[in-house]
Amino acid sequence: MSKSNRPPKDFGFGADEEMLRDLARKLLGERLPVDKLRTLVAEDHAAVYERHERQRWDEALWKEIVELGWTGLAVPEQDGGVGFKRAGIAGLVEEVGRFALPSPLVATLNATDVLAQAEGGRQWLARIADGTTATLAITNAVGSWELGEGDLSASEDGGNLVLDGAAYFVQDAFKADVLVVAAQCGGDRVLCAVPADSTGLSLVPDRIHDLTRDQATARFEGVRVAEENVVSRDAVGALERAWPSILVTVAADLVGCAEWQLQTTVQYAKDRKQFDRPIGFFQAVKHPLVNAMLDIDRARSLVYNAACAIDFDDPAEALKAARMAKSAASDAGAFISDRSVQLHGGIGFTWECDVHIFFKRSMHNQALYGDGVYQRKKLASTMIGEI
Amino acid sequence: MSTPNLTAEQIEFQEHARAWLAANPAPETQIDLPLSQLELAKREQVEYYREWQRSCYEAGLVGTDIAKEYGGHGHSGCQDIANREMSRVGAPFLLNTVGLSMMIPAVLKHGTEEQKRRFIPKALSAEEIWCQGFSEPGAGSDMANQQTMAVRRGEGWVVNGHKVWTSFGQFAKHMILLARTSRDHKYDGLSFFLCPVEGHAGVTVKPLVKMTGELGFNEVFFEDCVIDDSLRLDEVGKGWTVAMTVLTHERGAAEGAGGGIRAVHPIERLIGLAKSSQRGGGLAADDPVTRDAIIRQAIVHEGIRQDARRARVPALNDHPMRLPMGQGVVRTEFEQDCARLGVDIAGARSTLYKHDDAAPDNGYWPLAYMNSYALTIAGGSNEIQRNILGERILGMPKSK
Ligand SMILES: Cc1cc2nc3c(=O)[nH]c(=O)nc-3n(C[C@H](O)[C@H](O)[C@H](O)COP(=O)(O)OP(=O)(O)OC[C@H]3O[C@@H](n4cnc5c(N)ncnc54)[C@H](O)[C@@H]3O)c2cc1C
Numbered sequence: 001m002s003k004s005n006r007p008p009k010d011f012g013f014g015a016d017e018e019m020l021r022d023l024a025r026k027l028l029g030e031r032l033p034v035d036k037l038r039t040l041v042a043e044d045h046a047a048v049y050e051r052h053e054r055q056r057w058d059e060a061l062w063k064e065i066v067e068l069g070w071t072g073l074a075v076p077e078q079d080g081g082v083g084f085k086r087a088g089i090a091g092l093v094e095e096v097g098r099f100a101l102p103s104p105l106v107a108t109l110n111a112t113d114v115l116a117q118a119e120g121g122r123q124w125l126a127r128i129a130d131g132t133t134a135t136l137a138i139t140n141a142v143g144s145w146e147l148g149e150g151d152l153s154a155s156e157d158g159g160n161l162v163l164d165g166a167a168y169f170v171q172d173a174f175k176a177d178v179l180v181v182a183a184q185c186g187g188d189r190v191l192c193a194v195p196a197d198s199t200g201l202s203l204v205p206d207r208i209h210d211l212t213r214d215q216a217t218a219r220f221e222g223v224r225v226a227e228e229n230v231v232s233r234d235a236v237g238a239l240e241r242a243w244p245s246i247l248v249t250v251a252a253d254l255v256g257c258a259e260w261q262l263q264t265t266v267q268y269a270k271d272r273k274q275f276d277r278p279i280g281f282f283q284a285v286k287h288p289l290v291n292a293m294l295d296i297d298r299a300r301s302l303v304y305n306a307a308c309a310i311d312f313d314d315p316a317e318a319l320k321a322a323r324m325a326k327s328a329a330s331d332a333g334a335f336i337s338d339r340s341v342q343l344h345g346g347i348g349f350t351w352e353c354d355v356h357i358f359f360k361r362s363m364h365n366q367a368l369y370g371d372g373v374y375q376r377k378k379l380a381s382t383m384i385g386e387i
Numbered sequence: 388m389s390t391p392n393l394t395a396e397q398i399e400f401q402e403h404a405r406a407w408l409a410a411n412p413a414p415e416t417q418i419d420l421p422l423s424q425l426e427l428a429k430r431e432q433v434e435y436y437r438e439w440q441r442s443c444y445e446a447g448l449v450g451t452d453i454a455k456e457y458g459g460h461g462h463s464g465c466q467d468i469a470n471r472e473m474s475r476v477g478a479p480f481l482l483n484t485v486g487l488s489m490m491i492p493a494v495l496k497h498g499t500e501e502q503k504r505r506f507i508p509k510a511l512s513a514e515e516i517w518c519q520g521f522s523e524p525g526a527g528s529d530m531a532n533q534q535t536m537a538v539r540r541g542e543g544w545v546v547n548g549h550k551v552w553t554s555f556g557q558f559a560k561h562m563i564l565l566a567r568t569s570r571d572h573k574y575d576g577l578s579f580f581l582c583p584v585e586g587h588a589g590v591t592v593k594p595l596v597k598m599t600g601e602l603g604f605n606e607v608f609f610e611d612c613v614i615d616d617s618l619r620l621d622e623v624g625k626g627w628t629v630a631m632t633v634l635t636h637e638r639g640a641a642e643g644a645g646g647g648i649r650a651v652h653p654i655e656r657l658i659g660l661a662k663s664s665q666r667g668g669g670l671a672a673d674d675p676v677t678r679d680a681i682i683r684q685a686i687v688h689e690g691i692r693q694d695a696r697r698a699r700v701p702a703l704n705d706h707p708m709r710l711p712m713g714q715g716v717v718r719t720e721f722e723q724d725c726a727r728l729g730v731d732i733a734g735a736r737s738t739l740y741k742h743d744d745a746a747p748d749n750g751y752w753p754l755a756y757m758n759s760y761a762l763t764i765a766g767g768s769n770e771i772q773r774n775i776l777g778e779r780i781l782g783m784p785k786s787k
Contacts, residue, residue, distance in 0.1 A: 286774065302693055305693040327686055379685070384661070
């Protein structure tokens with residue numbers, strides 16, 4: 001896509017993008033209404049938190065999603081994908097967030113965006129377009145989002161690389177066919193595509209709150225990576241170029257999730273009566289929900305702006321727009337999460353009420369790739385200047 | 388540079404507007420110009436802005452979409468373009484906001500042919516300034532609680548009562564007047580008049596001093612003021628309906644026909660202040676808390692632009708009025724929060740009034756902060772706006 005075009009006024013969200021979004025809304029509305037979601041992921045509180053069973057997800061639904069081609073949306077056309085506009089992907093992911101879909105879609109999109117920026121990523125992109133799932137393994141033990149930091153090292157051995165160490169906070173690791181890994185190799189940071197079944201690679205599940213995904217520490221003990229799977233010798237560059245897309249995708253998930261939280265809480269405020277009136281009559285209930293709506297609207301507009309900037313603007317603008325979107329979406333998500341529990345009263349504090357499912361997905365996404373404060377700190381460096 | 392989705396007429400008009408604004412920048416002046424319409428206080432300021440509006444009108448940037456028989460330029464879909472272009476170059480605001488954004492829409496919708504021909508052209512050219520007489524001591528947020536009475540006498544009406552917070556009243560030729568014609572019904576007892584002010588017997592305008600010490604709005608007393616029945620807008624008892632037409636246009640006024648209030652980018656202005664202010668032994672621009680606060684506002688600022696952009700993409704709006712109606716609250720509080728942040732960053736120097744030479748940015752920040760309450764109160768306070776948003780957009784029960 002040409003970057004010399006002026007960003008379109010409609011963010012590039014045209015008929016095709018709308019059609020996909022509406023299709024996603026319909027499909028997920030039929031297949032994953034909230035009662036089904038609850039049965040799927042939150043039937044029994046002890047399953048995940050005490051017995052440490054893996055978070056459940058609907059693999060049949062996922063097969064359909066793969067057939068619909070959603071995994072290939074971010075894969076460029078010349079690599080066998082759709083090369084869909086970012087605004088269209090944002091629109092789809094908003095729906096994924098709205099239904100809190102447990103799936104490797106977001107992780108795969110994020111990994112795809114990095115592979116698309118790596119010189120040697122093409123063969124993997126083609127596989128992803130065919131339904132291979134992927135995830136990023138780039139984060140160190142303390143959860144730093146600085147792109148040059150990690151706890152994995154690579155050493156040369158013949159034509160191969162050998163990986164040792166660990167990558168932390170790997171999203172939906174147990175659903176991924178391939179891990180996209182950044183490792184320090186002498187003075188270089190290399191990027192490798194490591195199949196999940198590689199010898200020496202083990203996934204240790206993290207105990208997490210979110211019921212709609214899994215997360216793991218990926219341990220590497222002498223994992224051999226064939227030369228064709230060393231997809232870039234400049235991992236930081238590839239990650240940097242992909243970063244706007246990654247932030248926007250997570251922000252879109254947050255926005256969709258937040259809209260569900262808003263609508264659900266508004267509905268409760270209309271239904272629940274106290275003092276002979278629906279509680280939505282009281283301004284201490286009504287006004288914060290209006291504030292949440294305004295925050296969500298801002299985040300949503302900034303998501304589409306950033307999505308559009310990735311396609312049509314220069315990289316610096318795109319990164320700035322994406323950080324704004326992630327900051328706004330994280331904060332909007334935090335605020336409506338807070339009100340969604342509080343305004344449901346006692347029931348909102350229970351396992352029985354659905355709001356906690358979305359609360360946790362949102363909270364997870366708020367932290368992922370940097371919360372609002374973190375994004376603003378980065379923005380300040382470019383907009384105000386380094387200290 | 389072309390913009391997609393414009394008609395040939397709109398493209399031609401846009402080129403014209405850009406060319407005209409480039410060739411006709413706002414005239415240089417020695418007089419002390421106010422921050423916004425609401426701070427207008429002096430005749431010489433009024434004359435400066437009257438002249439500016441007149442030249443914009445003659446250039447076709449005001450009254451753009453209004454029919455030629457009412458003094459307009461007969462375009463379609465071009466006023467928004469004119470507003471955008473004026474705003475883009477930071478053109479001075481248009482003086483006659485009440486005339487342009489309230490009286491004209493109301494008269495076009497509810498007025499007689501004679502009223503349209505009589506009032507619209509001179510409002511467009513700013514020859515006749517209008518003010519709005521809705522609020523009263525007992526009728527603010529509860530606007531239907533009007534006590535000003537208009538009583539039938541012969542061919543006309545006799546008005547008695549007391550209006551408050553009347554912006555532009557001291558310069559106005561006419562007032563859009565909401566008055567009670569029956570005590571039997573709260574809403575259906577109201578009627579709407581196009582009432583003469585300047586030089587009219589029985590009307591007294593008294594200036595009110597604002598918290599900043601500046602003049603701005605007024606109170607207006609009606610004592611046996613006689614007006615002709617031809618000045619009644621729509622039927623007797625239909626005043627509330629007309630007032631609702633006015634109010635749907637009022638909140639949009641600041642960005643709509645008003646156009647071009649700020650010449651300096653608000654965030655750059657804050658950053659500039661932070662780079663020239665001290666905090667804790669260093670530059671305020673290096674203080675992490677200050678930096679975070681500025682970037683927060685930068686995100687809100689960009690959000691306002693992108694909300695406006697998204698509002699024009701139907702596929703990205705589940706409820707067509709949600710974004711447009713939310714903007715009033717967002718924009719006014721953005722102005723307020725930015726000004727307040729400027730006060731914080733200025734630190735000790737925020738104590739200085741504009742006549743003190745050491746005041747940063749000529750004393751802009753504390754005055755802008757105080758004046759920002761005009762934005763969050765006038766035209767329906769932000770609490771009332773939140774009621775409306777919660778009820779009309781989110782569908783929660785009415786608070787009253
Ligand atoms: C600078 C300025 C210019 C103005 N210009 C004009 C003008 O030209 N013409 C004109 O007619 N009027 C004008 N107004 C008046 C303006 O419309 C009123 O001030 C406004 O509607 C509020 O009414 P009030 O001042 O009586 O406050 P009140 O209605 O008494 O409100 C006091 C406080 O109570 C809150 N409140 C009231 N009711 C509710 C409720 N139901 N729920 C929650 N909170 C509530 C309000 O939000 C406010 O915070 C102007 C006001 C200002 C500040």
